[in-house]
Amino acid sequence: MSIHQPPDDWFQAPHGAERAWIGIALCWCLVLTLMMPYWHFRGKQNSTGEAYRTTPAEFAARVERFVQANTVGEDKGVPVVQPAPGSDCYLQAQMWRWHPVLKLKKDQTYRLHVSSLDVQHGFSLQPMNMNFQILPGYDHVLTVTPTEAGEYLIICNEFCGIGHHLMTGKILVEE
Numbered sequence: 001m002s003i004h005q006p007p008d009d010w011f012q013a014p015h016g017a018e019r020a021w022i023g024i025a026l027c028w029c030l031v032l033t034l035m036m037p038y039w040h041f042r043g044k045q046n047s048t049g050e051a052y053r054t055t056p057a058e059f060a061a062r063v064e065r066f067v068q069a070n071t072v073g074e075d076k077g078v079p080v081v082q083p084a085p086g087s088d089c090y091l092q093a094q095m096w097r098w099h100p101v102l103k104l105k106k107d108q109t110y111r112l113h114v115s116s117l118d119v120q121h122g123f124s125l126q127p128m129n130m131n132f133q134i135l136p137g138y139d140h141v142l143t144v145t146p147t148e149a150g151e152y153l154i155i156c157n158e159f160c161g162i163g164h165h166l167m168t169g170k171i172l173v174e175e
């Protein structure tokens with residue numbers, strides 16, 4: 001409630017430059033809305049949309065089996081896991097770690113399953129800046145073919161609590 005009653009004619013329809021800017025903003029919203037389905041088919045860094053229902057417990061059990069069968073080393077207490085080229089590999093997001101470290105071969109294709117055990121996380125692969133939302137209850141499957149050897153960092157770019165800034169992971173790609 002205002003202290004003073006506004007005058008009866010306080011409202012004025014937008015005109016001139018204001019009208020033009022509203023029009024420009026509206027057009028840009030429409031362009032971006034159309035770009036969303038377009039990027040789904042054309043974008044090089046967009047997910048295929050392949051996802052399946054799962055539960056945190058079921059996904060964690062699959063990750064554990066995958067880790068136990070393919071571990072080849074350790075990096076600061078985190079298992080380094082090397083899946084067979086062409087196979088399914090798993091990455092688990094949880095407050096506040098990515099588990100395990102994956103070791104992949106250059107030019108080989110993998111089906112990377114990613115899910116969260118607790119809250120929503122953001123998978124952000126650096127330095128190429130590929131980003132995917134990771135939700136609990138969904139097994140997101142990304143078809144991955146690394147084209148350059150090196151060490152890639154995974155950070156979480158969806159705020160997930162007090163340890164969010166510590167949530168980093170790694171993917172190693174070798175020749």
Ligand SMILES: [Cu+2]
Nearest residue numbers: 156158160164
């Ligand atoms: Cu986070």
